[in-house]
Each structure stands twice: as structure tokens, then as C-alpha cells.
Amino acid sequence: MQQKYTDEQRQIISRVMRAVPEDILSSLDSKQRDAIEMAIAVNNVRNDHYVDFRPVIGFGRWRYYAVFLLGKDRRKVPHRSNSLSIICKSIFILTSAFVLFSAAVLVLYLIKSALGIDVFQHFSFGIWDYFRDHFFN
The missing domain is CATH 1.20.5 (Single alpha-helices involved in coiled-coils or other helix-helix interfaces)
Incomplete structure (x- = not known):
């Protein structure tokens, strides 16, 4: 992986790439692999928000989470x-x-x-x- 990603993005990319079967990964050329890594990194950015609050609440064996995000809407x-x-x-x-x-x-x-x-x-x-x-x- 290249150095243009943050540590968090690199962890996410490596986790996703480990989930892909090895024979499929070996069939990708470097350009395809870079494009996939870029897509993963862009879609997993968490620090683009002014407020990023993600509490986890546990009740016995069940765990629930809530997400409150506040920031500029960049979706199309x-x-x-x-x-x-x-x-x-x-x-x-x-x-x-x-x-x-x-x-x-x-x-x-x-x-x-x-x-x-x-x-x-x-x-x-x-x-x-x-x-x-x-x-x-």
C-alpha cells in the first residue's frame, strides 16, 4: 500500500483485502488493486465530520450503538x-x-x-x- 493513506485507512484496506480470496487478489494487476484500495479508503473516512459521536450501550448480552454525525453533506x-x-x-x-x-x-x-x-x-x-x-x- 502507498503512503497516501492514514493508519486507520490502511488498517481498513488490509482487513478488506484479507477477506478477499487469494486467487482473486493475485488475478488483479497493480492498477486495479490501487483503484480498489482508493475506493475503500474514500468510503471509510470517519474524520470528515465536525461531530462524530458513536456511543455503544450494552444490555446484558446485547450491545446497541448510536451514531450522531454532523458535517457538510458531500453526497450526490x-x-x-x-x-x-x-x-x-x-x-x-x-x-x-x-x-x-x-x-x-x-x-x-x-x-x-x-x-x-x-x-x-x-x-x-x-x-x-x-x-x-x-x-x-
């Missing part, structure tokens, strides 16, 4: 897919907000009912009775 994405992406994200955010709001109202209503607070006398939605019958008996 058509504008039509950006519009569709924005619509999908908006629908997801609105649906999530509605579900969270509904859950919060339900929890507050159950707390109010458990404390015996009646806002309107002789009127009930029946949610507390259903909850009490199914979860406390």
Missing part, C-alpha cells in the same frame, strides 16, 4: 429523493409526537383517576375501570 443525492425523504421524516416525526402525546395524556388520566380526582362528577371514559380490571385483578 438527487433532489427528488431529498423531497421524499423530508416527507417521510415529517410523517414519522408527527406520528411519533402524536403517540408520545397520547401516551402522556393517558398516563396523566390514569394517575388522576387513581388519585380519585373527578373533573366532571358522574362522568367517566371508563379507561380507569378497564385498566383496574385487567391489570390489578
